[in-house]
Amino acid sequence: MEVVILTDAREIGTVAAEAITELLHRKPAAVLGLATGSSPLAIYDELVARCEAGAISFKQARGFTLDEYVGLPADHPQRYRNVIDEVFVSRVDFAPGAVDGPDGLAADIPAACAAYENAIQAAGGVDLQILGIGTDGHIAFNEPGSSLASRTRIKTLTRQTRLDNARFFGGDLDAVPTHCLTQGLGTIMDARHIVLVATGRSKAEAVHQLVEGAVSALWPATILQHHPHVTVLLDDAAARRLQLVDYYRETYRSKPDWQGI
Template sequence: MEVIVVSDATEIGGIAADAISALLERKPDAVLGLATGSSPVAVYDELARRCDAGRVSFRQARGFILDEYVGLPAEHPQRYRNVIDAAFVNRVDFGPGAVDGPDGTAADLPAACAAYEDAIRAAGGVNLQILGIGTDGHIAFNEPGSSLASRTRIKTLTRQTRTDNARFFGDDLDAVPTHCLTQGLATILDARHVILLATGRHKAEAVHHLVEGAVSAMWPATILQHHPHVTVLLDDAAARRLQLVDYYRETYRAKPDWQGI
């Protein structure tokens, strides 16, 4: 696990966009794992700018969304398919149907989850997965207590997660769905490279457990300690609880330019 601490979200966005651009340059048909929420916004903004400038193209690429609310109508603005389209997909040059997501409107939710897993496998697996992290350490919607071997499935959201997400629903907690479909922790671990983004003091406790804590289902993101290629991009506030933060800074300063992330 590589930990990179920089000044702000804009710098984080640039580093992650560099990695994605480099991947697409050497593998134009790469498969990207796309997260929603506030953490990846700077990445998507930077990639959209580069696409407009002709510096990167997604024409041959595929994308898979991490998770989806259950029960929101297809036209709801907070349905994650609509969120990712507005935040990223419609701003770059993905081909028609190139981005897929779990179907939270399906009549048979277990079958929808199995079909989604099959679609990822059929695409050759995810080359680079973008992740955020919840204040309770969840990644995707794998809440505390999630099986470390879990695959895409239906989950009940914790009250903490629903409270954190209420800002997207007019601060109305009752409007936030109680269930979701989410890639499982084992599904996420199948990605060849994981880039996790975190900013702000409210993420510091979760980041501390992710990077320096024990692997535990109570802090689901800690399973990433078992992944061979994880990059954690943090601002100063999110890194404030890390005991080895000076070492992480020194390591990044000394890193050869050719190595990338």
């Protein structure tokens, strides 16, 4: 796990976008794992700018989102298929239908989850997965207590997660769905490269557990310690609880330019 502490969200977006740019140049038909929420927005903005400038193209690429609320109408602005389309997909040159997500309106939820797993595998697996992290250490919607080997499935959201997400529903907690479909921790671990972004003081404890804590279902993101290629991009506020912060800074400063992230 590589920990990179940067100045702000804009710099984080640039570093992550550079890794995706290099991937697309090397493999134009790359498969990207796309997260929603506020953490990846700077990455998407930078990728949009590069696409508009002709520096990259997503015409051959595929995308898979991490999760979806259960039961939100197809036209609801907070349905994650709509969110990812608004903040990223519609702003670049993905081919129609190239980005898929779990079906939160499926009549047969277990079958829909299995179909989503199969779709990811049929595409060749995720080359680079973008992640955020919740204040309680969840990634995607794998809440504390999730199986470390879990696959795409339905989950009940914790009150804390619903409180955190209420800002997207006008501050109305009751409007936040209680269930979601989410890629499992085992599914996420199959990605070849994981880039996790965290900014702000509220994420500091979760980041500390992720990087320096014991691997535990109580902090689901800690499973990433067992992944061979994870990059954690932080601002100073999110890194404030790290005990080895000076070492992480020194390591990144002395890293060879050719190595990338």
